[in-house]
């Protein structure tokens with residue numbers, strides 16, 4: 001059953017952005033990316049497989065970091081807003097935009 005296989009994809013990944021499209025584009029203009037999408041996080045010198053969270057500067061294995069879809073920062077779990085797939089810093093900006101509307 002091929003349908004089954006499709007449904008077996010990991011459910012732990014949050015849905016990508018549900019931000020309204022025009023709002024998202026606004027934010028894209030507003031937020032200067034710190035990293036290119038697809039860039040790797042900053043590696044901790046002298047350590048094996050540890051990388052910096054761009055927001056809190058704590059170090060994590062790469063599996064625990066996610067790249068913000070707006071600014072490109074790499075964020076750990078507590079610095080990341082799963083709902084919109086963006087970092088907490090961008091989420092702060094997003095909230096300002098939402099309340100403006």
Ligand SMILES: [Zn+2]
Pocket residue numbers: 053054055056057058075076077078079
């Ligand atoms: Zn962090």
Ligand SMILES: [Zn+2]
Pocket residue numbers: 068069070071072073086087088089090091
């Ligand atoms: Zn961000």
